[in-house]
Amino acid sequence: VLKVLLSLSNTARNIDFINGISLCIYGGARLVGSTRSFADFSPQASFDIKKCELHRLDQGPPTQALLTREQGLKYYRTMQTMRRMELKADQLYKQKIIRGFCHLYDGQEACAVGIEAGINPSDHLITAYRAHGYTYTRGVSVKEILAELTGRRGGVAKGKGGSMHMYAKHFYGGNGIVGAQVPLGAGLALACQYKGNNEVCVTLYGDGAANQGQIFESFNMAALWKLPCIFICENNKYGMGTSVERASASTDYFKRGDFIPGLKVDGMDVLTVREATKFAADYCRSGKGPILMELETYRYHGHSMSDPGVSYRTREEIQEVRSKSDPISMLKDRMISNNMASLEEIKEIDVEIRKEIEEAAQFATSDPEPPLEELCNHIFYNEPPMEVRGTNPWSKLKSIS
Amino acid sequence: MDKIRNEQIRGTVKVEQFGDKAREARLRWFGRVLRRNRGYIGQRMLEMELPGRRRRGRPQRRFMDVVKVDMEMVGVKVEEAVDRARWRQMIHCDFQLLQVTVRDALNQAMDEELERDERVFLLGEEVAQYDGAYKVSRGLWKKYGDKRIIDTPISEMGFAGIAVGAAMAGLRPICEFMTFNFSMQAIDQVINSAAKTCYMSAGLQAVPIVFRGPNGASAGVAAQHSQCFAAWYGHCPGLKVVSPWNSEDARGLLKSAIRDDNPVVVLENELMYGVAFEVSEQGLSKDFTIPIGKAKVERPGNHVTLVSHSRMVGHCLDAAAVLAKEGIECEVINLRTIRPLDVETIEASVVKTNHLITVEGGWPQFGVGAEICARIMEGPAFNYLDAPVIRVTGVDIPMPYAKILEDNSTPQIKDIIFSVKKTLNM
Numbered sequence: 086v087l088k089v090l091l092s093l094s095n096t097a098r099n100i101d102f103i104n105g106i107s108l109c110i111y112g113g114a115r116l117v118g119s120t121r122s123f124a125d126f127s128p129q130a131s132f133d134i135k136k137c138e139l140h141r142l143d144q145g146p147p148t149q150a151l152l153t154r155e156q157g158l159k160y161y162r163t164m165q166t167m168r169r170m171e172l173k174a175d176q177l178y179k180q181k182i183i184r185g186f187c188h189l190y191d192g193q194e195a196c197a198v199g200i201e202a203g204i205n206p207s208d209h210l211i212t213a214y215r216a217h218g219y220t221y222t223r224g225v226s227v228k229e230i231l232a233e234l235t236g237r238r239g240g241v242a243k244g245k246g247g248s249m250h251m252y253a254k255h256f257y258g259g260n261g262i263v264g265a266q267v268p269l270g271a272g273l274a275l276a277c278q279y280k281g282n283n284e285v286c287v288t289l290y291g292d293g294a295a296n297q298g299q300i301f302e303s304f305n306m307a308a309l310w311k312l313p314c315i316f317i318c319e320n321n322k323y324g325m326g327t328s329v330e331r332a333s334a335s336t337d338y339f340k341r342g343d344f345i346p347g348l349k350v351d352g353m354d355v356l357t358v359r360e361a362t363k364f365a366a367d368y369c370r371s372g373k374g375p376i377l378m379e380l381e382t383y384r385y386h387g388h389s390m391s392d393p394g395v396s397y398r399t400r401e402e403i404q405e406v407r408s409k410s411d412p413i414s415m416l417k418d419r420m421i422s423n424n425m426a427s428l429e430e431i432k433e434i435d436v437e438i439r440k441e442i443e444e445a446a447q448f449a450t451s452d453p454e455p456p457l458e459e460l461c462n463h464i465f466y467n468e469p470p471m472e473v474r475g476t477n478p479w480s481k482l483k484s485i486s
Numbered sequence: 487m488d489k490i491r492n493e494q495i496r497g498t499v500k501v502e503q504f505g506d507k508a509r510e511a512r513l514r515w516f517g518r519v520l521r522r523n524r525g526y527i528g529q530r531m532l533e534m535e536l537p538g539r540r541r542r543g544r545p546q547r548r549f550m551d552v553v554k555v556d557m558e559m560v561g562v563k564v565e566e567a568v569d570r571a572r573w574r575q576m577i578h579c580d581f582q583l584l585q586v587t588v589r590d591a592l593n594q595a596m597d598e599e600l601e602r603d604e605r606v607f608l609l610g611e612e613v614a615q616y617d618g619a620y621k622v623s624r625g626l627w628k629k630y631g632d633k634r635i636i637d638t639p640i641s642e643m644g645f646a647g648i649a650v651g652a653a654m655a656g657l658r659p660i661c662e663f664m665t666f667n668f669s670m671q672a673i674d675q676v677i678n679s680a681a682k683t684c685y686m687s688a689g690l691q692a693v694p695i696v697f698r699g700p701n702g703a704s705a706g707v708a709a710q711h712s713q714c715f716a717a718w719y720g721h722c723p724g725l726k727v728v729s730p731w732n733s734e735d736a737r738g739l740l741k742s743a744i745r746d747d748n749p750v751v752v753l754e755n756e757l758m759y760g761v762a763f764e765v766s767e768q769g770l771s772k773d774f775t776i777p778i779g780k781a782k783v784e785r786p787g788n789h790v791t792l793v794s795h796s797r798m799v800g801h802c803l804d805a806a807a808v809l810a811k812e813g814i815e816c817e818v819i820n821l822r823t824i825r826p827l828d829v830e831t832i833e834a835s836v837v838k839t840n841h842l843i844t845v846e847g848g849w850p851q852f853g854v855g856a857e858i859c860a861r862i863m864e865g866p867a868f869n870y871l872d873a874p875v876i877r878v879t880g881v882d883i884p885m886p887y888a889k890i891l892e893d894n895s896t897p898q899i900k901d902i903i904f905s906v907k908k909t910l911n912m
Contacts, residue, residue: 209655243688250686257654257691262678268644269679272651279607279633279657302644309639464724466684466692467747471826473723478864486689 129153130423134357140340140347140377146364150356154425157416160202160355161426162434164194164413167218169442170227171386174217174234178390182450183234186261187248190218192385195412196319197222199358200287204366209277211257211270212289214249215319215384219289223256227442231449238459239452245463264290264297267316271303274314274375285313285369287362293324295338304342304375311374315365316342318379319352325388326397339379352380353410383410462486506579509556513577516553520567584770589759591733592622592698595740596660598772600630603658606744609636609649610662610699619664620700620759646672646697650679653695653749660744663699666715666753673718680749681724694747698740701729701753702796702847703896709884714848716795719751720824720857726778727824729753731799732763735822738776745775753824755797781828783835787815790841790906793832793858795821798845798897805902814906824854832858833867840872841909847896850879873909878902 130152137145171191177183190197197218200210212219220230225241233240234248241251249261257273260266270288277284290300295318307314318338322329329336339347346368350361358380365376383406387394394403420426461473461484468486475482496503519528532550540546557563562576586594600606612619614627614637627635638645642663649661663669669676680693702714719727726748730736736754743750768774784799785806792802799820806816817835821828836842842862844855855877862868862875881895 211651242686242690245688246686252687252690257651258683258687260679262674265647265674265679268647268675269651269654271644272648272653273655274651275648276652276655276657279652299641299643299647302639302641303647305639305641306644306648310636463685463687463689465726465748466689466694486684 125424126154126426127424130419130425132356132419134354134360135351137351137357137361138339138349140337140342140349141344142346142348145348146357146360150360152356152419152425154420156202157420157425158430158434160198161413161416161420161431162438163198163201163222164355164416165435166227166438166441167191167194167197167221168413169438170221170230170445171217173231173442173446175386175390177231177235177446177449183248183390184236185247186214187234187390188215188217188388189386189390190215190384192406192411193319193321193352193382194218195355195358195416196317196352196380196382199352199355200317200362202355202359203362204285204287207255207282208284208366209255209257209270209273209286210289211260211266211273211286213263213266213291213294214259214261215291216249216251216259219256220251220253220259223253225251225253225256226445228445228448231445232452235449235452236454237449237452238455239448243459243463244455264294264299266290267294267297267300268303270316271307271312271314271375274307274312274369275310277313278310283370285315285366287315287317289317289319291324292318292320292322292329292336292338293327293332295320295341296333304345304377307375308342308345311372313369313372314375315362315369316345316375316377318377319382320379321382321384323384323388323397326392328397337379339377342375342377345375345377347377347379349379349381352382353406353412353415355412355416458483502579509559510577510579512553513556513560513562514574517567517570517573517577520564521570584765584767585762586733586737586765586770587760587762588730588733588736588754589620589622591736591765592740592754592759593624593626595737595744596623597626597629599741599744600626600634602772603744605656605658606660607634607636607652607657608660608662609638609645611638611640611664613637613662618662620756622754622759623662642668642671643675646675647679649695649697650675650693653680653693654683654691658694658696658744660696660698663697665704665711665756666699666701667711667713669697669699669715676719676749676751677722677725681722683724684748685724692747693749695749696740696743696746696752697749698743698752698754700756700759702755703880703885703892704756706887706889706892707885708887712885714753714846714880715751716753716824716846716848717853717857719753720827720854721852722825724749725825726750727753728778728822729795729824730822731758731796731820732761734763734765734769735776735782735820737765737769738774739778739822742775742778746778750778753796758797758800761800776822779823779826779828781822781831782820783817783831784820785816785818787817788839789814789816790843790910791817791819791832791835791839792843792845792902792906793819793821793835794845795824795854796847798847801897801899801902802845805899805906808899808903809906814910814912816906821854827857827861829858829861829865832862833865836862836867837870840870842871843876843878843902843905843909845878845897845902847880849882850877851882853877853879855879873911876905876909878905 132150134150136148139145168191171189178187201222229241236244249259251259270286274286339349351357368376461482465486470485473482473484567573613623614635617624649659652659683691683693703712728739730739743752794802802818844858846854859875878897
């Protein structure tokens with residue numbers, strides 16, 4: 086028993102050891118649970134984070150981040166949920182239960198979670214098609230996301246939108262046209278400025294979209310009118326199958342805003358992303374105008390489910406990122422080595438998440454498809470019922486909004 | 487300083503134009519003179535010729551010269567003076583209903599909507615300090631300032647996207663394209679970001695935006711600046727597309743568009759901006775709206791139906807006036823809305839007249855007329871047609887520059903008359 090206890094406890098703290106033994110002696114069945122009481126974890130720790138490269142900025146975000154145990158567990162839970170959700174989507178796609186486009190976000194979890202941690206729920210966010218992660222952080226349940234992917238009536242858009250068109254309060258999708266979401270984001274920022282509500286808009290785009298003309302048009306107007314817009318380029322090194330070196334004359338995406346100040350952020354570390362986002366949000370809220378952030382990140386899957394992702398990059402590269410810079414592992418190691426959580430606790434969370442995802446997948450596969458009567462609904466908003474032509478002249482379908 | 491036109495003041499106090507009143511007085515006196523018995527000195531004076539030579543220079547205008555012109559203007563003949571009551575009726579000039587140009591109608595509509603709802607704002611190229619490329623937004627920047635009237639750089643795709651984003655966040659933007667030709671640069675934002683979003687989000691995300699600007703042919707601006715986009719935008723579900731003809735249409739439809747919670751494309755016409763129309767008192771009220779999706783019968787008739795939108799409605803009415811002299815009564819329908827198309831009004835008219843001609847400025851292939859033909863064929867009105875539906879359209883070429891070529895590239899009144907006579911087998 087003593088040997089078992091010794092192997093279970095990670096540190097040589099005597100009190101814990103005695104506690105462990107006492108638990109073992111007085112409550113044998115409790116051996117499965119944590120051998121430490123929560124009071125023994127450190128409530129918070131300060132971590133050194135990578136310094137950000139700056140463009141037209143004198144000062145960058147702080148190089149130290151404070152992480153509380155609560156926050157750490159929350160970030161871990163959110164990232165792990167996103168990871169498992171994307172892997173479940175992968176599974177369902179291969180079983181042909183999800184069709185069409187499916188762009189998976191695994192590997193980039195730190196970006197979504199870090200950004201959400203740096204802004205308020207009342208701020209606005211818009212992204213492109215790799216949107217499942219953001220849909221989750223902006224408040225949609227896994228159940229509704231998976232059901233939308235499988236095209237069922239329980240989906241967040243009632244099955245009408247699919248992978249790329251999911252919406253929530255202050256989350257504007259999910260946009261399929263590469264780069265089109267950037268002017269939309271600038272417009273959301275204009276609305277924030279117009280209403281004077283001190284909110285900001287986070288506008289995301291990828292390294293592939295960074296060469297779109299409309300992005301530069303948005304930069305110009307955002308800077309001209311000092312819109313409270315945080316432009317974020319998620320640089321995962323590949324635009325579909327084209328590496329950044331083959332697509333862009335300048336791969337310093339944080340400098341591409343030219344007259345807009347920029348910073349380059351390590352997108353695999355949730356704390357760095359959070360601090361940078363906080364810094365950017367403060368900058369915008371102070372009325373100084375837009376700011377640009379480049380998040381260096383990586384996607385494990387290919388561009389979409391129809392892309393194996395190994396024709397333009399090596400398996401070794403993917404493996405290296407997975408082992409050295411995986412965001413979830415990094416956070417877990419940090420928390421455990423600083424005594425902010427125990428392995429058991431983490432494992433418990435993993436089990437819970439697995440269960441949640443399984444239940445959600447179960448719902449997503451068993452929920453019925455939307456009824457045919459709803460085919461023509463929601464064409465317009467707040468509109469009296471109208472008639473819509475079907476596939477032939479005798480087919481007159483009803484549409485209500 | 488506000489510019490208040492004379493017509494508006496006269497219209498408000500219901501007073502006629504002085505010249506018109508003087509003319510009525512002259513003709514009244516003339517009629518009285520004619521009705522007196524022969525030998526009345528006034529009658530003798532009418533035809534009197536003074537002896538002798540006049541001095542050099544332009545001949546002096548005599549009473550009869552002026553009265554002849556007056557009679558022509560009013561449309562009476564000397565013989566009609568015998569019937570006093572009828573004469574009085576014919577020469578009577580009513581105070582004119584307020585004459586408002588289409589430009590002023592659009593301007594007033596935007597002004598009133600900006601005042602009514604704080605969320606409404608206008609953005610586009612030159613809309614603020616320049617008063618609008620075609621002066622449609624004249625005076626608005628002075629009144630509402632930088633926050634509500636925004637000058638944009640020349641970035642259609644960018645600012646159209648910004649307008650859509652602002653609409654998604656709950657504002658109600660009016661996005662002006664200097665002409666709809668430039669909207670092609672931004673058409674992805676209009677269709678993919680604005681029109682489809684309510685459906686894709688299953689009603690979660692509304693986009694209450696108005697895209698407006700001049701559409702179609704202008705004068706001498708050549709091919710890249712003369713395209714009609716009614717068919718292009720009319721093709722897409724999720725969009726509403728309106729095409730006003732006169733000032734009342736412009737006021738009512740623009741107001742409806744701004745108050746609508748969905749994306750609306752307002753296709754104006756640059757050649758109509760300066761044309762003045764009478765607007766009824768009801769049409770001037772601040773809450774005057776025209777329902778989107780209802781066509782209007784501008785002129786009733788029972789021999790043939792002419793369906794049109796925008797500037798061509800005027801051409802149809804002119805053609806109808808000419809044909810009326812030959813005894814052909816045309817029913818002229820002003821579509822007002824391209825999408826959703828008011829087929830019921832057209833069908834009811836075809837049931838009555840049995841002949842249908844569509845008139846549009848745009849190209850024939852896949853155009854508004856083509857859609858009307860298809861719908862009529864698929865509906866109950868087909869059985870009432872005595873002849874196939876005829877489409878009168880712009881010539882299927884990019885718009886040329888030389889005046890003679892340009893004039894012959896869009897339907898003229900004679901083309902409409904020709905088509906009417908052909909379909910009626912005359």
